[in-house]
Every structure is written in C-alpha cells, then in structure tokens.
Amino acid sequence: MPRLDLTHIVIHHTGAEEKDTEQIRRYHMKLGWQDIGYDYVIEKDGKVVEGRSLSVQGAHAGVTYYNQHAIGVAVIGNLSKRDIYPEQLSSLIELLKNLLVKYHIPIKNVLLHREIKKTECPGDRFPKATVMAALEEYFSPKPGPEKPADPNKELEKLLAMLQEERKKNQILQQRVKQLEKALEEIQGIILKNR
Numbered sequence: 001m002p003r004l005d006l007t008h009i010v011i012h013h014t015g016a017e018e019k020d021t022e023q024i025r026r027y028h029m030k031l032g033w034q035d036i037g038y039d040y041v042i043e044k045d046g047k048v049v050e051g052r053s054l055s056v057q058g059a060h061a062g063v064t065y066y067n068q069h070a071i072g073v074a075v076i077g078n079l080s081k082r083d084i085y086p087e088q089l090s091s092l093i094e095l096l097k098n099l100l101v102k103y104h105i106p107i108k109n110v111l112l113h114r115e116i117k118k119t120e121c122p123g124d125r126f127p128k129a130t131v132m133a134a135l136e137e138y139f140s141p142k143p144g145p146e147k148p149a150d151p152n153k154e155l156e157k158l159l160a161m162l163q164e165e166r167k168k169n170q171i172l173q174q175r176v177k178q179l180e181k182a183l184e185e186i187q188g189i190i191l192k193n194r
C-alpha cells in the first residue's frame with residue numbers, strides 16, 4: 001500500500017532503551033512487518049536515522065488514517081521513566097521543523113501518539129509544550145528590521161537640512177558677489193592704465 005498525502009506527524013517513544021535503530025528494525029521484522037514501523041528514529045545520542053520509506057504505508061499509529069497519512073517519529077527510550085535527553089530533544093525539534101516545511105504540514109497537526117489512540121506513548125514526561133513552543137517560535141512571522149519612520153521627525157530632519165543648505169547657499173552667493181566686485185575693480189584699473 002502506498003502512503004497517501006502526508007497531513008500529520010505522530011510522535012512516539014519506543015518504550016525501551018534500544019541500542020540503535022537496527023535493533024528496532026530487527027524486532028519489528030520479527031513481528032512479520034515488512035520493515036521498521038517508524039519513519040524516523042531519534043537515537044539516544046540525538047542521531048536521526050531514517051526508518052521506513054515514506055512511499056509505503058506506515059506501521060506506527062495503530063490507526064489506519066494515521067498509518068496512511070502521518071509521518072511516524074520515534075524517540076528511543078521510555079519517556080515515562082526518564083526525561084528525553086537534550087540531544088534527542090534538539091534533534092526532534094530540528095527534524096519536525098524540516099518535515100513541516102518539506103511536506104507543508106501545519107504545526108497543529110503534530111500529534112502525540114496518545115492523542116490519537118489509547119496509549120501512554122510517548123510517555124508522560126514527553127515535553128510537548130516545549131516542542132510546540134519551539135515550533136511556534138520558528139514559524140512565527142519575524143518582526144521587520146525597523147519600525148516605520150515617524151513623519152513628524154522626518155519633517156523636522158528635512159527642515160533642518162534645508163536650512164543648512166540655504167545658509168551654505170547664502171555664503172556662496174556672498175562669495176560670488178565679492179569675487180565679481182574684485183573682478184570689476186581689477187578690470188577698471190586695467191582700463192585706466194591703457
């Protein structure tokens with residue numbers, strides 16, 4: 001079955017402290033699944049590993065719609081027993097940002113597994129508020145580089161500049177007059193001496 005258009009992301013924990021993604025893959029395939037159930041796995045050191053291909057239906061949600069339309073992201077560990085490691089949290093947030101952008105998924109469609117099915121997953125210590133706040137902050141429109149100028153202040157500035165230019169102009173005009181006068185005098189003297 002191909003995966004249909006991607007509308008959601010569902011977050012899981014694995015519930016155990018597996019060594020790596022391969023261990024989970026072997027376990028899921030032993031269950032008779034064609035591949036690991038999750039699409040992305042965040043290992044204990046924060047490494048993000050690709051799991052099942054997004055071109056085939058997922059096997060993570062236990063709910064048909066979400067296996068067809070949601071990307072399943074799992075954090076290795078039991079997040080009812082311990083907090084998510086900081087490396088895992090930052091990798092998870094980065095991965096979610098990238099997936100939301102790539103597949104045009106709205107933030108509100110990032111769900112915890114327990115929000116769509118009766119389960120503890122991803123553990124009662126999962127910091128959803130922190131994750132959502134980080135996503136909101138990342139996608140919120142940034143304020144512009146400058147506030148629009150105050151027209152009264154602009155006017156004052158322009159008037160001051162104009163006055164300055166007029167003063168310079170006056171000085172130049174006086175200088176031109178002085179030079180013209182000096183020229184006339186010299187021309188007079190030359191004429192007289194001829």
Ligand SMILES: [Zn+2]
Binds near residue numbers: 012
């Ligand atoms: Zn789950």
